[in-house]
Amino acid sequence: MIKIHNLHKSFDEKVVLRGVDLDVFDGERLVIIGRSGCGKSVLLKHILNLMQPDKGYILVDNIAIRKVGQKDLFFLRKQFGFLFQGAALFDSMSVAENVALPLVEHTDLSPAEIERKVAEKLELVGLPGTQDLRPAELSGGMKKRIGLARAIVMDPKYVLYDEPTTGLDPIMAASIDKLIIDLSNQLKLTSIVVTHDMQSVEKVATRVVMLHVGKIIFNGDVQALHQSDNAVVNQFVSGSIEGPIQPKPVKY
Amino acid sequence: MIEQISGFGSRAIRFIQQTGEVFIMLGKTVNYFGQLWKNRSLVFYQMYEIGVxxxxLVIFVGIFAGAVASVQTAYQLQGFISFNYLGAATSVAIFIELGPVLTALVAAGRIGASIAAEIGTMKVTEQIDALESLAIDPIRYLALPRIFSGFVMIPVLTIIADLVGILGAYFVAYMNLDLPPEIFFGSVKDFFTIMNVMSGLIKAFVFGGTTAIIGCYVGFNTSGGAEGVGQSTIRAFVLSSALILLNDYLISVILF
Incomplete structure (x- = not known):
């Protein structure tokens, strides 16, 4: 279980998070929605301590991730997989080397075992036989799948997805959504998905939270999301120009 | 006036903070030196990239630096001192100053800038965050091999630059002055001291480490996309070059 308590974060004058409280329960697929630049990705990076909060704390399995030393922090991080928005594949490595990197660094597996495990994960994300390709040779959707294969190669307990369908065509986006659901069911993962793609939300979420102006303004299932009487939530879900959210970004 | 003082003060604080951050990064890297063998494939790759x-470029610069040194020294000696001492004068200049400084400046352009660009690109494309998320310390994975290779390979390149520099100097002495090899190399040998070579290698060691450390630090602190990477590349080159010349002066004061 992940517990986020009273999280605050600012970048110079700009306040991004202003007291976020959120519990993530084991086995669920939590989707965090909100406008671009509302702090969804920032929140996600705090969970892995890739960013440090100005105030508040995060507990991962009852351990305060910010308080632990580097060795324990790395131990905790090994329980996570993170799919970055641009996949963040290492340009200088092949697909196989990208996926194998955590195994090479953290396990004593033989090269043959690593090769087998890489092939297994690539099969799982629907890209078998791509081991020798370089990131520059991959399409956007393929990069995300390879990024996902790398994220799950250590069999993590939690997988964090940062806008997994952004920039993809609807068919590829649907296939990534299906992959998130399948992996979550097959590997019994706890998933946190950050997105503003409402089609993804409908398919993937077992619970939705909405972040707006640095705070959580909605927490419930997809049905409750559609029945919400919050004007901000309704405008975001319907994608309407009319409403309390202005097209011009709000100066916080 | 108060604004100017305040601006100067904040710049001074920023400078002290950045200097502290560089030393903290160096400290963390040195802490990982015990794991060099475990990371040998990364280290050997960087030694190849930085050294081989x-x-x-180093050979090209070395030959011409030696040749220019020979021409200039011959011009200075003309009419005052015998050309028999040309080899000694040129080789001492090459060992102490030209070899290490020119090699390091070439390295600052080629290696420092390339390290900053590579790590900077990784930073702005979230590859550094990806390493962290995979429980891999970027200092160990990226900085250690580059900084260690900088410390080791720049002295090696300097030795090669020294040798080809002296050959370049001799070539000019032979072509312009008809100086026989036994006279030229005899005077090199007569005035050769280990101290001269060692002082050059100490400089090269410091310059190599400085170049790689600055490249890594600037790279890790890159922000702002492609433009930021471009600025980091320039910053790494300018900072490394300035620090090479500053260190050159400080080491010379200490050693001589």
Missing amino acids: KSLP
Whole structure:
């Protein structure tokens, strides 16, 4: 279980998070929605301590991730997989080397075992036989799948997805959504998905939270999301120009 | 007036903070030196990138630096001192100053800038965050091999630059002054001291480490996309070059 308590974060004058409280329960697929630049990705990076909060704390399995030393922090991080928005594949490595990197660094597996495990994960994300390709040779959707294969190669307990369908065509986006659901069911993962793609939300979420102006303004299932009487939530879900959210970004 | 003082003060604080951050990064890297063997494939790759791939440029610069030194020294000696001392004068200048400084400046352009660009690109494309998320310390994975290779390979390149520099100097002495090899190399040998070579290598060691450390630090602190990477590349080169010349002066004061 992940517990986020009273999280605050600012970048110079700009306040991004202003007291976020959120519990993530084991086995669920939590989707965090909100406008671009509302702090969804920032929140996600705090969970892995890739960013440090100005105030508040995060507990991962009852351990305060910010308080632990580097060795324990790395131990905790090994329980996570993170799919970055641009996949963040290492340009200088092949697909196989990208996926194998955590195994090479953290396990004593033989090269043959690593090769087998890489092939297994690539099969799982629907890209078998791509081991020798370089990131520059991959399409956007393929990069995300390879990024996902790398994220799950250590069999993590939690997988964090940062806008997994952004920039993809609807068919590829649907296939990534299906992959998130399948992996979550097959590997019994706890998933946190950050997105503003409402089609993804409908398919993937077992619970939705909405972040707006640095705070959580909605927490419930997809049905409750559609029945919400919050004007901000309704405008975001319907994608309407009319409403309390202005097209011009709000100066916080 | 108060604004100017305040601006100067904040710049001074920023400078002290950045200097502290560089030393903290160096400290963390040195802490990982015990794991060099475990990371040998990364280290050997960087030694190849920094050392072997710089060889053509270093040889080119070394030959011409030696040749110019020979021409200039001959011009200075003309009419005052015998050309028999040309080899000694040129080789001492090459060992102490030209070899290490020119090699390091070439390295600052080629290696420092390339390290900053590579790590900077990784930073702005979230590859550094990806390493962290995979429980891999970027200092160990990226900085350690580059900084260690900088410390080791720049002295090696300097030795090669020294040798080809002296050959370049002799070539000019032979072509312009008809100086026989036994006279030229005899005077090199007569005035050769280990101290001269060692002082050059100490400089090269410091310059190599400085170049790689600055490249890594600037790279890790890159922000702002492609433009930021471009600025980091320039910043790494300018900072490394300035620090090479500053260190050159400080080491010379200490050693001589």
